[in-house]
Amino acid sequence: MCDTCGCGDPEIVPVHVHESLLANNDRQASHNREHFQESGVLALNIMGSPGCGKTALLEATAVQLGGHRLRAMSGDLATDNDGARLRAAGIPSLTITTGTACHLDARLVHHALHDLDWQAAEYLFIENVGNLVCPAIYDLGQAANVVVLSVTEGEDKPLKYPVMFQRADLVLFTKIDLLPYLPGIKLANYIAALSRVNPNPRYISLSTVAGQGLDQWVAWLAERKLRIAKSVA
């Protein structure tokens, strides 16, 4: 729920209030980013619709990166379900219960850092609230944005939620094992729609159920991790 949300109504919530809100968030995000970079932690903001497969992705990632130090925090309006799934998968994780908020912000992430031994991590996955709109504009201090889009959601989603896909460093097309059962739906059309809003997109298609595409995802993670290590050195 978003009972504090003045989205789209500048007549009521004045512009200077919005600007101040985002400026404050950006300041806190820069502070978070410094923390992550100094400690050589690759922090990723994992975003996507409810049920697109964010948690399943991280469960599969835990198996793939068994020898590495992973940490996670997951945002949800209610329940500790995702946190519990991630801990069961072997990732020390905590839940940020947002209550009324439809997205994470840099302050919520910073508070949560106090309860997680994040400095021990090589990879810190920040699983955002399921939402293709609001999370896109709140910087958390991450090194990269990963946007997860299930192929069950419809080929035109990048066009209908352009900001999210413009700001994606990587798009993961998930649940591709279901493509044979989705009449008329083609991965090529998803890629074409993504290319229209993001001229040079990085994307991987994968299925955690069928084990497809995970090697490419892990390679992308390793490559991004290397950049952080170099900036620390």
Add this chain to the structure above:
Amino acid sequence: MCDTCGCGDPEIVPVHVHESLLANNDRQASHNREHFQESGVLALNIMGSPGCGKTALLEATAVQLGGHRLRAMSGDLATDNDGARLRAAGIPSLTITTGTACHLDARLVHHALHDLDWQAAEYLFIENVGNLVCPAIYDLGQAANVVVLSVTEGEDKPLKYPVMFQRADLVLFTKIDLLPYLPGIKLANYIAALSRVNPNPRYISLSTVAGQGLDQWVAWLAERKLRIAKSVA
């Protein structure tokens, strides 16, 4: 995008601003509701995640209710895609382009009414922005809330987005033709999760691809339409 969104940050957007926002919206929604009731129009707020099947539902409804007078408005951040699909399906429809807003509000709907011959309608479908959070708290003047949840989204969604499901007059579990391909997913678990947040839920499971459940949906529509007709008489 939601660059005007103060969600979850009462330190920055003061409480009286939020209260004023929602009070103004409720006032406009009451005005819309009077319009709909005086004209005997059944207005429905159709909500759900991106890609849950809201537009496909309305396309199938157009076939089922071929002899009736249907109208629609659909909200999206960008594109006229849904409006175009609905018009192609024979429903006079317009698109409310929200730009930055993650939900429809009563004022946007009221403005849109000026461009649609809604008084001619028996049924007015208001297809909200794809989002399981923010649309739930903005009354539009509808007679009922219909929440669409695809069975690909995960069984715990009612628990994780409780406000949306608490306020649902009807929940439609869509894409049930995919259930045989979703390992371990059971419709009974969706229903159990819904029952935990909404003690007496109305729900229908359906598939527009397989043509299942549409007769129950059309019966529900007819029953709700009858209530409006009685209140006019």
